[in-house]
Amino acid sequence: MVDMAISSSADDSPGLTAQLPPAVSLTGITFAWPSGEPVLDDFSLELKACGKLLITGASGSGKSTLLSLMSGILKPQKGTVSIVGKEISSLSNFKRDRFRGDNIGYIFQQFNLVPYLSSLENVLIPLRFSSLRRKRVLQDNKGLSERAKELLERLSIGPSLWHRPASKLSVGQQQRVAAARALIGRPPLLIADEPTSALDKEIGLVFLRLLLKECEEASLSLVFVSHDESFASEFSQRLSLRRVETPLDS
Amino acid sequence: MGKFRSYLFLAFRSAWNRRFTLFLVVLSISLSTVLLVGIERLKGQARAGFVGAISGTDLVVGARGSSIQLILYAVYHLGGATNNMSWESAMMIKNNPLVSWTIPFSMGDSHRGYPVVATSEDFFIHFRYRSGSSLKLRAGREFSDIFEVVLGSEVAARLKYSVGNEIVLSHGATGTGPLHSDKPFVVVGILEPTASPIDRSLYINLESMEAIHVDWRGGAPIRGFQVSAENVRKFDLSPKVITAMLVGLENRRQVFALQREIQEYRGEALSAVMPGVALDQLWGLMGNWERVLMVVSLLVTFTGLAGLMSTILAGLGERRRELAILRSTGASPLDITIIMSLEGLMLTLSGIVLGVIILVGLILAASPYLLNNYGFYLSLGPPTKMEWLIMGGIAVLGLLTSLLPAIRAYFLSLSDGLAPTT
Ligand SMILES: Nc1ncnc2c1ncn2[C@@H]1O[C@H](COP(=O)(O)OP(=O)(O)O)[C@@H](O)[C@H]1O
Ligand SMILES: [Mg+2]
Numbered sequence: 001m002v003d004m005a006i007s008s009s010a011d012d013s014p015g016l017t018a019q020l021p022p023a024v025s026l027t028g029i030t031f032a033w034p035s036g037e038p039v040l041d042d043f044s045l046e047l048k049a050c051g052k053l054l055i056t057g058a059s060g061s062g063k064s065t066l067l068s069l070m071s072g073i074l075k076p077q078k079g080t081v082s083i084v085g086k087e088i089s090s091l092s093n094f095k096r097d098r099f100r101g102d103n104i105g106y107i108f109q110q111f112n113l114v115p116y117l118s119s120l121e122n123v124l125i126p127l128r129f130s131s132l133r134r135k136r137v138l139q140d141n142k143g144l145s146e147r148a149k150e151l152l153e154r155l156s157i158g159p160s161l162w163h164r165p166a167s168k169l170s171v172g173q174q175q176r177v178a179a180a181r182a183l184i185g186r187p188p189l190l191i192a193d194e195p196t197s198a199l200d201k202e203i204g205l206v207f208l209r210l211l212l213k214e215c216e217e218a219s220l221s222l223v224f225v226s227h228d229e230s231f232a233s234e235f236s237q238r239l240s241l242r243r244v245e246t247p248l249d250s
Numbered sequence: 251m252g253k254f255r256s257y258l259f260l261a262f263r264s265a266w267n268r269r270f271t272l273f274l275v276v277l278s279i280s281l282s283t284v285l286l287v288g289i290e291r292l293k294g295q296a297r298a299g300f301v302g303a304i305s306g307t308d309l310v311v312g313a314r315g316s317s318i319q320l321i322l323y324a325v326y327h328l329g330g331a332t333n334n335m336s337w338e339s340a341m342m343i344k345n346n347p348l349v350s351w352t353i354p355f356s357m358g359d360s361h362r363g364y365p366v367v368a369t370s371e372d373f374f375i376h377f378r379y380r381s382g383s384s385l386k387l388r389a390g391r392e393f394s395d396i397f398e399v400v401l402g403s404e405v406a407a408r409l410k411y412s413v414g415n416e417i418v419l420s421h422g423a424t425g426t427g428p429l430h431s432d433k434p435f436v437v438v439g440i441l442e443p444t445a446s447p448i449d450r451s452l453y454i455n456l457e458s459m460e461a462i463h464v465d466w467r468g469g470a471p472i473r474g475f476q477v478s479a480e481n482v483r484k485f486d487l488s489p490k491v492i493t494a495m496l497v498g499l500e501n502r503r504q505v506f507a508l509q510r511e512i513q514e515y516r517g518e519a520l521s522a523v524m525p526g527v528a529l530d531q532l533w534g535l536m537g538n539w540e541r542v543l544m545v546v547s548l549l550v551t552f553t554g555l556a557g558l559m560s561t562i563l564a565g566l567g568e569r570r571r572e573l574a575i576l577r578s579t580g581a582s583p584l585d586i587t588i589i590m591s592l593e594g595l596m597l598t599l600s601g602i603v604l605g606v607i608i609l610v611g612l613i614l615a616a617s618p619y620l621l622n623n624y625g626f627y628l629s630l631g632p633p634t635k636m637e638w639l640i641m642g643g644i645a646v647l648g649l650l651t652s653l654l655p656a657i658r659a660y661f662l663s664l665s666d667g668l669a670p671t672t
Contacts, residue, residue: 094582101580114575116267128256129580181579 020049021085023189023221024070029079031069039065043079047221047237049188052212054232055225057241063225066241067191070223071104072096084188084221102132105182105220107192112178113166119177120162123148123184133185151180155210172203176210183214190215190222197227208234257585261592264572268565272597275561278554279601279648284609285547286640287633291613293540294636295628297533300326303446304496304525306378308505311335311343311512312494314519318535321528324355324494326447327365331358331423334491339518343497348508351376353496356459356489359419359430364405366419366452368459368489376498379446389413390439396458396487397479400439404449413437419452419462428471430462433479445627457487497522551644554601555651562594562655566662573663587660594652595645602641 024047032038039062047053057063068074069081072088081089084103088096105126113122127134127144137147152162155176166174175195182190192211196204208224208231215222224235232238265272304310304325312320313333322328334356344352353376356368374385374392390413393400401411411417415437421427435454443449464485465477477485499505505524512522573586581589610630617628633641 094584097580097582097584101582106578108578111571112575112578114263114572117263121263125260125576125579128253128260129582129585133580 022082023047023049023051023084024053024223025080025082026070027080027082029069029076029081031065031074031076033065040069040076045239047223049084050215050219050221051237052215052222052235053224053237053239054235055223055239055241056227056229056232058227061241063241064193067193067223067225070189071100071106071191073100101126101130103187103189105184105187105190107175107178107182107190107195109194110171110174110198112181113169113174115167116165118163118165119152119157119169119173119180120145120148122166122177123152123181126181126184126187130185133187136186137184148180148184151183151214152177154214155180171198172200172207175199175207179207179211179214183218183220186218186220188220190220192222192224194225194227196231201228204228205231257589257592258596260576261589261596264569264589265593265596271561271565275554275558275597276601276604278550278557279598279644280603280605280608282547282551282554283602283605283641283644284612285543285550286644287605287637288609288612289540289543289547290634290637290640291609292628294634297529299446299627300529300532301526302380303448305380306376306382306498307496307525308499308502309497309509309512309522310494310525310528311340311497311520311522314521317521317523317528318532320494320521320523321525321532323357324496325525327357327367327423327451332493334493335495335520336491336518337489339515339520340492340495342515342517343495343512346508346511348499348501348504348511349497350500351498353377354456354489354492355494355496356456356492358423358493359421359459359462360423360427361405361417361419361452362409363424364402364450364452365423366399366454368454368456368492370456373453377448377496379444379448383444385444385448386442387439388442390437393438393453393455393458396455396461396483397433397435398438398454398458399435400441400453401437402441402449402451402453403443405452406437406440411437411440413440419454421466432476433462433482445629456489456492460487460489461485551647555647558594558597558648559651559654562590562652563658566655566659569659570662570666573659574666577663577666583660583663586663587656590656590659591649591652594656595649597652598645598648601648602644606641 024045026043026045029040029043031040043066055063055066065074069076070083072081072083072091076089079089080087083099086099086103088099091099113119114125117125124144127137134144137144140147142150149159149162153159157173157176157180161169161173166177169177175198178195179192182192190211195211196207199207211224212222212234214220224231304321310321310324312324313335315332319329320332323330323332340352340354343349351372353373354370357365359366371392377385379385387400388403390400399417406412416434417437418434419430421430435458441448461482464482464487465472465475497508499508509522509524512520576586576589577583613628613630620628
């Protein structure tokens with residue numbers, strides 16, 4: 001069970017985004033691992049379209065579990081999960097997989113890339129599985145790899161790195177390639193699970209700013225997990241998870 | 251970026267990344283292919299070759315004895331010599347009203363390891379091989395006199411003989427016997443290739459056979475008695491005995507009647523053998539070996555497939571992270587399963603292709619040896635229906651075998667979710 005503190009910044013102006021369905025809407029979520037360990041109890045959360053949410057909390061506080069619930073990898077025991085207006089908690093496994101592929105870009109702490117594929121090939125992978133994301137790129141009148149190169153360039157991955165195997169990139173470069181891959185095909189929601197934890201603080205901040213800029217540009221919503229509270233000022237909405245002692249612990 | 255091409259792309263790149271481990275799997279599948287397809291080809295072509303070499307002949311007649319031995323010796327020049335039959339019996343059969351044509355064969359001499367066959371002009375007229383082809387000369391003409399020889403195509407090619415060359419025959423089939431050097435032959439013709447034992451034989455007329463042996467008795471020259479090549483014409487050179495005779499009928503349905511008539515001939519103990527029946531007997535004898543070979547190659551195949559499965563399964567541990575990454579980029583567990591089975595299929599297909607390449611190499615290398623020692627052509631050429639079936643079977647088994655690791659990957663990626671295990 002967690003204790004939560006949700007805060008929103010005041011300058012949330014009701015603009016065009018107000019008419020769009022919220023990017024994430026969790027209502028009354030209860031989730032416990034099969035081992036019996038409770039993680040969430042009657043938890044609710046809403047992130048509006050184009051919102052930027054920072055989730056902080058100690059290790060083991062349930063941040064990754066929450067992201068898995070948002071992306072439909074896990075199903076809550078109680079409550080509903082809606083992503084960009086679609087209730088995914090009631091979809092079949094197959095449809096949830098499809099929905100995630102079309103609508104959610106994912107970045108992890110590390111090991112994001114298929115090591116033997118080049119940066120460019122890595123960025124293009126989501127387009128192989130999601131025809132919707134492919135269509136969105138083509139709607140922007142872009143060739144697929146043209147768009148991938150553009151994204152890489154914007155994330156400071158120059159042409160000399162495009163054809164290099166991912167395993168031969170630095171960790172910082174790998175994270176930026178992973179970001180480009182999450183962004184390609186404009187999935188409306190981006191989920192990043194501690195993507196800066198493996199980076200130096202400076203480089204981490206640069207990475208976050210690049211990511212925020214791209215989200216802004218493409219009107220995407222971002223859910224960003226970090227244990228670094230100093231990023232808070234960059235986000236419109238913050239959530240801090242704290243692990244509450246359960247009877248088992250005491 | 252079609253879906254299927256993406257599956258292929260990802261499966262191929264992943265396999266290529268592990269190519270050194272996977273090469274062994276490919277190699278063992280290629281070994282299975284070489285064995286299974288190779289045995290089938292050997293079997294099929296040996297049979298087709300044997301049958302084809304005598305396709306136009308209804309009966310082979312010789313002195314009474316083993317019918318298999320008679321056929322092997324008379325037609326393929328393999329195995330031990332059979333007894334001779336008399337020329338009178340041969341003429342009696344030739345004049346039988348049921349008989350359309352006959353070709354007498356008289357054997358025993360050789361030239362540098364190649365058998366010398368004495369026959370008549372009827373050989374060129376009536377002999378048919380494979381589906382009714384008749385003999386053609388590539389150069390020169392048929393023999394028309396004694397001391398003239400017509401060469402099979404391979405004899406000419408191997409020994410670099412051409413029309414006009416003089417050659418000397420040696421006594422006995424082994425090529426190590428004493429030479430008939432006092433009576434050289436002149437090459438008058440060279441046959442077109444037939445892909446049959448004919449290519450490895452030399453043909454002379456029956457009178458020549460008599461001529462080189464007038465001053466011989468029991469396998470050796472008669473001491474103190476020598477007849478020169480000029481003087482030999484004064485002797486009676488008409489044939490006295492022959493080794494065997496090929497018989498063609500006016501009407502094939504009367505083959506049993508003629509066979510009975512010949513078997514019951516009182517003047518001499520003769521055998522009349524239907525080539526197809528004798529070859530079936532021969533195949534019956536070889537059937538056990540064939541079965542042993544088949545069992546061995548099936549075992550090799552199953553070992554190869556087990557290797558395929560265990561290699562993919564073992565690699566799965568290392569690939570969990572890779573699969574989780576694909577999942578996080580939008581691949582469903584089903585996509586993962588398809589990619590994994592495609593990998594297995596690709597490995598199997600590469601194994602089959604490699605096997606076929608090895609087999610082609612083996613056939614090219616082995617066919618001269620098989621030809622020289624066993625008298626049949628193992629040829630290249632497109633796979634037969636049965637061979638396609640075998641290769642398809644290996645591919646299907648490979649696909650089925652790789653389904654197990656693929657299904658395991660499915661459940662792994664379900665439970666791993668998107669979290670790359672570190
Ligand atoms: N696959 C799992 N099975 C069982 N328990 C898990 C699993 N993953 C995480 N947990 C437990 O759930 C709790 C929250 O974990 P997690 O969401 O990974 O936290 P965080 O990401 O904040 O570090 C932890 O106590 C952890 O032990
Ligand atoms: Mg975590």
